Amino acid sequence: MASIDSGLGAAQAGDTASHPTKLDGPLLKVAAAVIAGSIMAILDTTVVTIALQSLIVEFHTSFDTVQWVTTAYMLALAAVIPVTGWAADRFGTKRLYALALTLFLVGSVLAGFAWNIGSMIAFRVLQGLGGGILTPAGMTVLAKAAGPARVGRVMSLLGVPMLLGPLAGPIVGGWLVDSGGWRWIFYLNVPIGLLALALTLRYLPKDTETTGGALDTVGTLLLSPGVALVLYGVSGIPRSGGITPGVWLPVALGLLMIAGFVVRAQRIEHPLLDLSLFRNRRFSLAVVTMALFAVAFFGVSILLPTEFLMVRQLSALETGMQLLPLGIGAVVTMPLSGRLADRVGPGKVVVPGLLLIAAGITVFTQAGPDSGYATVLAPGLFVIGLGVGATMMPIISAALQVLDGPAVARGSTMANIIQQGFGAIGSAVMSIVLAAGLAGRFDVPVSQGQLVATTALADPARHATALGMVSDTFTTTFVWSLALVILCLVPACFLWRKPAEAVSAPVPRLKAGTVDGLS
Structure with a gap:
């Protein structure tokens, strides 16, 4: 019996050649619609965190309660992602993406009109339902429109807002809250969302056939x-x-x-999810790499701004500005990495990218309070950005590149569940490692570590000593982050070979020594 991978690749032999190889006008218009929606959703997630303190004052509530503004959004997002693949097959990707944009827009407007913390949380749930559909549905739209030969390049276009959103969020959020009030962080979504909806209705390919069965x-x-x-x-x-x-x-x-x-x-x-996709070895390796990368990347994403806030004593706006080299580095490599991923295979791009991320994080394992920004920290951030630009979207491309047709929606849904779930784990792990390190140095319970450290930093009599202790804790925590990136290299190395032809249908189940008749 032939191998499962080769047999399934042969099932779509010759189909790849039917796809264009250049990023033509129709594809770029589809990408513009998806990117506009992605910018709206990702930017919203980050700017809301800047406004939490204003919401506490506005609604006369506690920090524990106002945290549900972000938690409720995250839970709604997580709950709706699993059904996205089925919904795309059943109703069509264009209809689904337009529905997601509409839900997010309506939720944004209502959140801007919220009159108490309860209504705010309810409207954030509505936003989360739309946001949970946007990313996997957008990836499905792009992957189907691009075909296997162009998926790496088009996914790199989508990666730009996915990276720049978290970097621009503190800057935009701080400016909006200071100049116009917290309601404008939600009203900001209206013009972006309407543009995305107009582009979607105008340029996304018409849904001609639906294949999904009963839910x-x-x-x-x-x-x-x-x-x-x-x-x-x-x-x-x-x-x-x-x-x-x-x-x-x-x-x-x-x-x-x-x-x-x-x-x-x-x-x-x-x-609901076609787990038989994991019988494709390359898809499984890509998903494992994606899971480990999500843990490492989202962990670093928590550590970097916190380090600038605590060790450098900067405001949220100043922190956002000083993190810009990371985004600039990613913008430099993302377009190139997509082209290379299509030409030589994602693995040959992902492995060097991970090595660049590891090199950049190494800078922060050695940095101290007196480390120069221009000579040490900014170059380190830039190198991390170069690595992220060469890694984030090519990993997703490695998974979607072996899929075609109906399998794309199921694969992109799976990828987003993995990314969201393990990203949350990475954020939590790095947060608890940092909190435990601070608690150990200040000899307090773990839950009080960051609060006590912040209080000590604000005390002129204890500032110098506290600053040294906090800085040492961050360097140790970055070592843990570096170890996670190095671990990610293990499955990534197995992606080195360029994939075979795409699989156009969900991978069949193994039965009695055959694959639904393939022998």
Whole structure:
């Protein structure tokens, strides 16, 4: 019997040649619609964090309560992602993407009109439902329009807003809150969203055929709440200061529900997520690489701004400005990495990119309070950015490049679940490592580490000593982050070979020594 990978590649032999190889006008118009929607969703996520203190004052509430403005959005987003693949097959990607934009726009306008913290949280849930659909549906639209030969380059275009959003968020959010008030962080979405919706209706290819069957209702009730429970528990680690019952109980329940979904998905004909995609070795390697990269990258994304805020004593706006070299580095390599990924294979781009990220993080493992910004920190950020630009989207391309047709929607949904879930884990892990390090140095409980350190830094009599202790904690935490990036190299090296032809349909299940008739 021929290998599964080669047999499945042959199932689509010759189809790749039918796709154009250049980024032509129609594809760039589709990309413009998806990028506009991505900018809106990603920028919104980051600017809201800047406004949390203003919301506490406006609604006379506590920090624990106002945190639900971000937590409710995240949970709604996590809950809706699993059904996106089915919805794209059932209703068509253009209709689904337009619906997601509409939900996000309506939620944004209503959030801007919120009259108390309860209404704000409710409207953020509506935003999250739209936001959860936007990214996987947008990736599906782009991957289908591009075809396997162009997916690396077009995904690199999508990667620009995915990276620049978090960097621009503190700058835009700080300016809006200071000049116009917190409501404008939501009204900002209106012109961007309307532009994205107009581009979507005008340029996205018409949905000509839908292939999805009935919704796997039981699977949805297992997987969506399961993913949301895991993310809720994990996101509570920094707040709880460790693995408390408020953390492990929802995580355990969520994992149990996910395990139930996996067992059931092996036994039914049309599960919510097609787990048989993992029988394609290259897809599995790409997803494992993506999971480890999400842990490492989102962990670094938490550490870098926090380091500038605490060790450099900068404001949120100043921090956003000083992190710009990271974004500039990514913009330099993203277009080139997409082209190279299509030409030589994503693995030959991802591995050097990870090495660049490791080199940049190494700078921060050696940095101290007196390290120069222009001579040490900015070059380190720029090198990290070069690596991220060569890594983030090519990893996703490595997964989607082996898929075509109906399999693309299922694959992009899977990729987004992995990215969101493991990204949340990375943020939580690095937050707790940092909090535990600060708590150990200041001899306080883990949950109080960052608060006590911030208080000590504000005390002139203790500032010098506290600054040294905080700086040492950050350098140690960056060592952990560096180790995660190096670990990511292991599966990435197996992506070195260029993939075979794309698989146009969900990978069939193994039966009695054959693959649905392929021998």
